[in-house]
Amino acid sequence: MACPVMKDPDRYLATRERSFVVGLVKRWVEERAVRRCLRDLPDLRTVCDAPSGPGRLFHLWKKLGFAVTGVDLSAPMLGEAERRLTRLGHPGEVRLGDAFSLRQSLPEGADLVSCVRFAYYFDEGDRVRLLASLAAASHRFVLVQYKTIETPRGLRNRRRAAAREGADLFSNKRFCTIEGIAAEFRRAGLVLRRHGFIGRSSDRVFALAEKTSRPAPLVPSADRLWSPVAH
Ligand SMILES: C[S@@+](CC[C@H](N)C(=O)[O-])C[C@H]1O[C@@H](n2cnc3c(N)ncnc32)[C@H](O)[C@@H]1O
Secondary structure, three states: OOOOOOOOHHHHHHHHOOOHHHHHHHHHHHHHHHHHHHOOOOOOOEEEEOOOOOOOOHHHHHHHOOEEEEEEOOHHHHHHHHHHHHHHOOOEEEEEOOHHHHHHHOOOOEEEEEEOOOHHHOOHHHHHHHHHHHHHOEEEEEEEEEEEOOOHHHHHHHHHHHHHHOOOOOOOOOEEOHHHHHHHHHHOOEEEEEEEEOOOOOOEEEEEEEEOOOOOOOOOOOOOOOOOOOO
16 A cells, blocks of 8 residues: 555645634644654754645744745645745745655755655555655654554554454554554664654654764755764
């Protein structure tokens, strides 16, 4: 299974935020989890949102003061993302590109690479490939949203699916434990630093990782000093 390249930004946004109030609440709890993960991190100035879709999270990057680069494989999604940036009056740009080879579309890198509503479309091996690609495009931090069985909602969803499939609770590797996420990160050269559950009634968790080694020199050469990661 893979994530489809989505063509209809309006439809995508309508399904995410079914009503104004539901949309507001979902946005608030999601933002709270992201903010918890990013609290007090040093030197964050740029974020690459990959895949950005229609730029659903751009308002948050603006609030946090990060210049944004949105990357997606869908031109219609990027069209909406670009309109959003203009409406927000926020510095940034969008680029057509593949999250699995992110550095190709982001050779200069970003302080934070964020990947939301995407990783759980893939099996473990592909997720590790994805993480390695995100890490290669990041100067230091990677933020990934996962599905987890470690919330009441996640456990319930997974139990129901397992009953339908006649499988056991842990057979579906798309619902991860925090320990499993940490192990995947390690395989991709990342170390899990923090995680933030969206809430009891969500099956999602944000996981923040840091690169375990200094990045290979990026092109064009960056003019900042990279702090080595503490182990
Ligand atoms: C579920 S949306 C998530 C968008 C956004 N991160 C959000 O939270 O709303 C997934 C997006 O991934 C894009 N996509 C699918 N495969 C991709 C790939 N290999 N590289 C980059 N974007 C991809 C789709 O076009 C779609 O816009």
